[in-house]
Amino acid sequence: MRLIGHFIGGREVKGTSGRTADVFEPMTGMVQAKVDLATKAELRAAVENAKAAQPEWGATNPQRRVRVLMKFLELVARDNDALAELLAREHGKTLPDAKGDILRGVEVVEFALGIPQLMKGEYTEGAGPGIDIYSMRQPLGVVAGITPFNFPAMIPMWKFAPAIACGNAFILKPSERDPGVPMRLAELMLEAGLPPGILNVVNGDKEAVDAILDDPDIRAVGFVGSSPIAQYIYERAAATGKRAQCFGGAKNHAIIMPDADMDQTVDALVGAGYGAAGERCMAVSVAVPVGKTTADRLMEKLIPRVENLKIGPSIDPTADFGPLVTKEALNRVRNYVEIGIKEGAKLAVDGRGFKMQGYENGFYMGGCLFDNVTKDMRIYKEEIFGPVLSVVRAHDYDEALRLPSEHDYGNGVAIFTRDGDAARDFAARVNVGMVGINVPIPVPVAYYTFGGWKRSGFGDLNQYGPDSVRFYTKTKTVTSRWPSGVKEGAEFSIPTMK
CATH class of the missing domain: 3.40.605.10 (Aldehyde Dehydrogenase; Chain A, domain 1)
Incomplete structure (x- = not known):
């Protein structure tokens, strides 16, 4: 060994x-x-x-x-x-x-x-x-x-x-x-x-x-x-x-406005929420559709995408994501799913039963998707760090803005919209350190800087x-001065640039 x-x-x-x-x-x-x-x-x-x-x-x-x-x-x-x-x-x-x-x-x-x-x-x-x-x-x-x-x-x-x-x-x-x-x-x-x-x-x-x-x-x-x-x-x-x-830690939100390109948004959520089995501090773990119509459209497209995620061994270049890092990490994420169910969230996709053929002892878990999550639930307040996405339905833009702004974590956030005014207002007002506009994982390029706010x-x-x-x-x-030969005598007041 x-x-x-x-x-x-x-x-x-x-x-x-x-x-x-x-x-x-x-x-x-x-x-x-x-x-x-x-x-x-x-x-x-x-x-x-x-x-x-x-x-x-x-x-x-x-x-x-x-x-x-x-x-x-x-x-x-x-x-x-x-x-x-x-x-x-x-x-x-x-x-x-x-x-x-x-x-x-x-x-x-x-x-x-x-x-x-x-x-x-x-x-x-x-x-x-x-x-x-x-x-x-x-x-x-x-x-x-x-x-x-x-x-x-x-x-x-x-x-x-x-x-x-x-x-x-x-x-x-x-x-x-x-x-x-x-x-x-x-x-x-x-x-x-x-x-x-x-x-x-x-x-x-x-x-x-x-x-x-x-x-x-x-x-x-x-x-x-x-x-x-x-x-x-x-x-x-x-x-x-x-x-x-x-x-x-982090609890990164993605705000989905009614005018968002829903296909682009779902692509972004699936990649950012489930990539690396959700073991990223910049993973999107909360989706916030604004308005019932937006939420229903989102879930209609999101559920089949999560159900059809390809989980595979790490060496499979076609897999969407692989296993979690340890058995303890796997059990921790499963426990959070149980907590979400007990708290009353709707488990729209349950990936806990996934088994990888030929790799039955690996630390695999399928994608999980919760709907009707509320901000008082532990699965909303705490970092899960696994392939679990929670949907929190917001009635309007102001409520959607408050959710990431008032959360204990303030690492990253994204907004999906075609409205430049809404995007500009959101970027200026949201109380989070890194913001993406139609970008799900807003990790800045190397010549800017990376850092979250709050906890x-x-x-x-x-x-x-x-x-x-x-x-x-x-x-x-x-501070340097080279003597010019002129003696000025001792000075007892604080030095100034006279």
Whole structure:
């Protein structure tokens, strides 16, 4: 059986804790590997390696740092098929979806190639008599990222690429459910010319997370996962003086106006609601048709589409989606369906009985569709993270606008309409961080930035884009004057630019 250790100081090292976690192959339900779970001492060893390597890397000019990332992109392209298959076999998402996971990470690496321009400071000549002022951006030192199971390629690259481009050393703690791809990415970075110690991968559970949060040499931490854990990490990081950007759960709504192109809308809902078995923080999990006629038209078209979704093994390129990541995840989603039935929602499509022929032990579930869901139900208020779509019928536009605006989560939202005025008003007024107009999964391109509001995000700065440069650097401002030979004497009032 494959054994996965840690990547510290430029090489894979075996764990010493004696504790391991099973890595499943979701499509078969079989254990395919075991991953070591780190101790505080192993995390500290990674930090020591990073701390020793970072000063020279931080002093390397930005163009040379960027060349490493350029070579890394070549290597990812070379190994793209193998990376996608490894990802699909550990996570469960289909091969095309796995390649999309990798590509969205690559796009942020491409953005980080602009670091020589993005890290430029400012300069003012003659800010005062003989006084010039300039600013510079400098790396923080050692930083860390704690990333989730659902995007084992994309989110690690979202984290480490900007951080390393800015001159930092990085400690990555990926999900123990699918650690294979993060480990492989670290190997490719080393092959691309990254000095040993600049990117370390420490596999582990809560013990490793707490060690990251308490380590005095880690200056910043980024996290993606559930909202309770995001809040915990944000608060504990703040207590130890670290910068933190922590992104949590979601309940993404899609508002369907009466004038929407219903065929386009149903295509969008099916793809965004059921792709990756709903295991996406930007999945559409709530559809909000405005008016009874709109709702009836939506359900008429949506029910047969959900009933005919093609579920298959991860290696089937024609499957719409594959299994969930673990049996625990599968049981959790099934439990939510039971809760919805007990709460009085109408289960229009029940996918709980789905079995994959030849893969009977895999973690499969068919698509489920609820109608007549109300905002007081748990299936509306809580994140299900599975192939379950809830339809909440709104009487009018104002009610539809209030639903996502008043929800505890505020990650993403979409509106489907042909009316430019309605779309513009919705985008301006909705209390959600990322908005799509006839776009079901509004993940911004890499040179903007990604981040939700309310309980979907903790911290002032978002992931990737310009915010990532601000997060992974500190600004130093220099005020300089060169003596001209004129002595002015001591001045006891506060300095001003007279």
